[in-house]
Amino acid sequence: MARYLIRRFLVAIPTIFITISLIFFILRVLPGDAALVVLGDNASDEALENLRNQMGLNVPIWEQYFVFLGNILQGDFGVSIASGIPVSELIAANFGHTMVLTFASILVGSIIGIPFGVFSALKPNSWIDNIVRAVSMTWISIPPFLLGIILILVFSLNIAIFPSMGVGEGFFDGLYHLALPAFTLGLILSGVMMRFARASMLEELNHDYIRTVQAKGVPTYIVIFKHALRNSLIPVITVIGLDITALISGAVITESIFSRPGLGSLAIDAIVTRDFAVLQGCLILVAFLVVVVNLLVDISYSIANPKIRPS
Numbered sequence: 654m655a656r657y658l659i660r661r662f663l664v665a666i667p668t669i670f671i672t673i674s675l676i677f678f679i680l681r682v683l684p685g686d687a688a689l690v691v692l693g694d695n696a697s698d699e700a701l702e703n704l705r706n707q708m709g710l711n712v713p714i715w716e717q718y719f720v721f722l723g724n725i726l727q728g729d730f731g732v733s734i735a736s737g738i739p740v741s742e743l744i745a746a747n748f749g750h751t752m753v754l755t756f757a758s759i760l761v762g763s764i765i766g767i768p769f770g771v772f773s774a775l776k777p778n779s780w781i782d783n784i785v786r787a788v789s790m791t792w793i794s795i796p797p798f799l800l801g802i803i804l805i806l807v808f809s810l811n812i813a814i815f816p817s818m819g820v821g822e823g824f825f826d827g828l829y830h831l832a833l834p835a836f837t838l839g840l841i842l843s844g845v846m847m848r849f850a851r852a853s854m855l856e857e858l859n860h861d862y863i864r865t866v867q868a869k870g871v872p873t874y875i876v877i878f879k880h881a882l883r884n885s886l887i888p889v890i891t892v893i894g895l896d897i898t899a900l901i902s903g904a905v906i907t908e909s910i911f912s913r914p915g916l917g918s919l920a921i922d923a924i925v926t927r928d929f930a931v932l933q934g935c936l937i938l939v940a941f942l943v944v945v946v947n948l949l950v951d952i953s954y955s956i957a958n959p960k961i962r963p964s
Contacts, residue, residue: 672940744916744919758842762846771854782851785851788844793845818913846892846893919931
């Protein structure tokens with residue numbers, strides 16, 4: 654396992670390098686003048702030139718690139734041109750909110766999606782199975798912004814159970830404010846997990862080793878939970894890993910709907926103001942998270958099924 658992790662880390666290094674290089678060059682070729690966006694149309698030529706020098710935009714792009722790489726290697730993401738606050742501080746202040754929303758959504762999706770998907774597979778083509786499949790397709794088809802608005806209208810305005818904005822103060826108040834945003838993303842994820850859990854469980858139940866275990870008189874619940882479910886979780890784990898990055902992207906819209914701070918609102922503000930440093934920091938962090946998540950997914954495989962544990 655240790656050698657496998659080392660190999661994965663070594664592969665991740667060029668992946669991250671290529672990704673941050675693409676981020677740098679793509680942001681530099683976008684139309685518009687960052688100095689003009691910051692100072693406004695009425696700024697003097699001298700003020701614009703001074704700001705461009707301060708931002709390092711007047712040197713050749715290859716020189717900007719090497720300065721950028723050197724700063725990244727030192728953990729320096731620069732300073733926001735809009736607020737003057739170090740990018741690392743802005744990201745640290747918003748990163749936690751996005752991660753809490755992301756993992757709360759995964760928890761909601763897993764609690765709802767996996768049990769219903771497995772139960773649907775145990776009753777194939779029954780009315781229960783048909784309902785579960787219909788519900789899963791419904792959740793998958795609803796865009797996050799629409800589901801978020803529906804939940805606000807129902808549970809904040811009409812019934813008035815949950816708050817519609819903010820993050821709250823303290824742990825329990827934070828959970829109270831987190832409920833609707835987490836269900837907005839979690840219900841959509843549960844639809845995907847229902848379908849994958851159902852398909853994977855159906856495939857496992859049709860294998861010869863399951864029939865052999867059943868023929869030996871092993872109780873049904875042991876067959877399901879110890880044998881079939883454990884092997885069927887592999888595709889579900891893959892879906893969770895792939896959807897983490899999608900959930901982070903979906904959090905951009907969800908945070909806006911529920912007026913929550915996070916990387917989404919930070920990145921949107923950076924795009925509007927062409928704040929290169931902040932936008933680069935957000936994108937690099939997301940790219941790093943993708944690599945880490947993929948590594949954790951591979952490790953999770955060996956936990957779910959020790960037979961596929963890498964050496």
